[in-house]
Amino acid sequence: MTVQARRHVWMGAIPLHLHLHSSEVTSLPAPPPFLILAPRNGYLPLLVDAIRPHFNSALPPGSDTIWFDYQGLPLKWNIPTGVLFDLLCAEPERPWNLTVHFRSYPAGVLSLCEDEAVKWNFINALKEAFYVMYGNTKSIMNMSQSDQVELWHCVMKGDLEGYDRLAARVKPAFGFGANVGRGFGHPPSVAETAITNPVTRAGKPGRIPMRMYLRMVDQDLNDLFDVRPVSSWDDVVYVTCPIDVPKRQGTTLTLRDALMKVVPHLFSSSPTISNEVTSEAPSVMRASSNAVHNEFNGIVRVQGIEPSLDLPLDWVARNLCGPEHFVHLSVICTLVAPSLPPGAAD
């Protein structure tokens, strides 16, 4: 089950329907659109070798830097492709219609994507995730250069087995390959010791690496068909928000609890009420009473799935994280109508 979930996540892909921006078309007729399957956990510029030959003959003279836009919004290449899709395509559109550019790079909005920038963006995110989980980056720093390169190749190829093999070889070992033994009769302690780390007890992560992308829409969440597209990155709030894992035994943190910590105002009733009532009760009870009383006013997407908010966060982190170990939560929520002062409507 767990193995399957991870394999599905790694195989996830989005069909792209690309057309060249009209200002860059110098051939007649214009080149036909190009269709390609983009890995969810990949990054758009990595597709350049597949895309460029198709449009090459139509391009004006000059040097190339590939970038993409969706309905006029330049796409951040450092955000995994699947996250961009979940966030920006409120009503999932397949294939996803994107415009590809090879000129006029919008350097004011997008980081330059030169040489090894994409690879290092990944390695640095992986390091950051490890710091969040274990309080150090030993696993990554102890990796040899060639192993790092190989790991990166596994990520680019979507090779989960190769990735897990490398991750298990590193000291301290990482990856969730060892952890999946749990469901298959291996003693859990073996799996646990594989990622044992002196900083945290029992090798359990102290915090869960999470990034949240928040987008407000001005209409009913049940009808997102003709929602206004995101026209600027200023309209999206996105932050890295590590979630503390409770140290007490028997406490299970759910996805709902995590959302409650980061965006409490998106729940329909205030979480403080139930906290007051059950402040003496164990936190398990408190968490469950919150679950009963508070409704989340938004859509949460992880890896293209709208998960139940009662899933244990730990499960989400192990199975739905990207190869850099971050859980990317895309949240679409409605604008809460501001209470207008009397007479303001006129």
Next chain:
Amino acid sequence: MAGIWDGTLTAAEFEAAALHLVEVWKSQCPQLPAWTWHVYEPPLKSPVLASSAVGYLVLQDVHILSEQKVVAEVEDIHEVDDESQDIATLEMSPGLPGYEEHVYSYHVIYNESYRVPMIFLQGHFLDGTPLQWHHVCHDLPLDSQQISHESRWTFLTQEEHPFLHRPWFALHPCGTSSIMSLVFASPLSNAAKDSSNDNRIQDTRNFLPSSDQVNILPSPNQVSVLQPPYNEISALSSKPQKSSRYQEKHRIDLMKQYILTWLSFACPTVGLTIPSCVFKPTN
């Protein structure tokens, strides 16, 4: 393990330390460009996220004369045999041939993952054209330049500004907490119980870029100025039986110094000087 401080701080401590820096800076060196605290205003109608720090430190309009060695030589040659040379370039180096003026902004932002402050910078020419990585790198002190080239992707890189969501340059924060835990450890008490630990502090000082260029890093007597709170933190780790309110009070006092102390080596790394007067005791 418990009791040994890991060199990190919380978002609330970050804000307190930032406000402390703003205050000290204003009172000790009013003639210099001021650090200011900017409250993050989320985009129109968007909710604020509950957990993150709500502001950051800003220092802007810092003018740097950038030495343009190669360009300057070429221009000199042109000047001899060609009157009609690039006027724009000339205007950029008023009075100082071989130099051009770059204008920088520096932001100090709390990093939720590493739980440390992080310095972001952005520069532009006088005409507003943004500086690229190689320009920024060229403006760094020599030792930082060297590290930048050796560690192209792990030292100074283009990163997205966490609030503005635009590409800025940033120093990687992954080493900050370990340096801070060493800097804040009391050198004296460490020397008494563990001489090897003391050596590590020495090593860190040698390693810190540019500490020789500006007298920034607390010299031994400056450290002694800040000694009382430093002693307290070792007291915190060795005598947990002291009242928790007492501990909390001293932790707060100590953490207020965090950003100032950290800037004392982070700023020189990016070529920014910090006047030693900000380290004078304020009372």
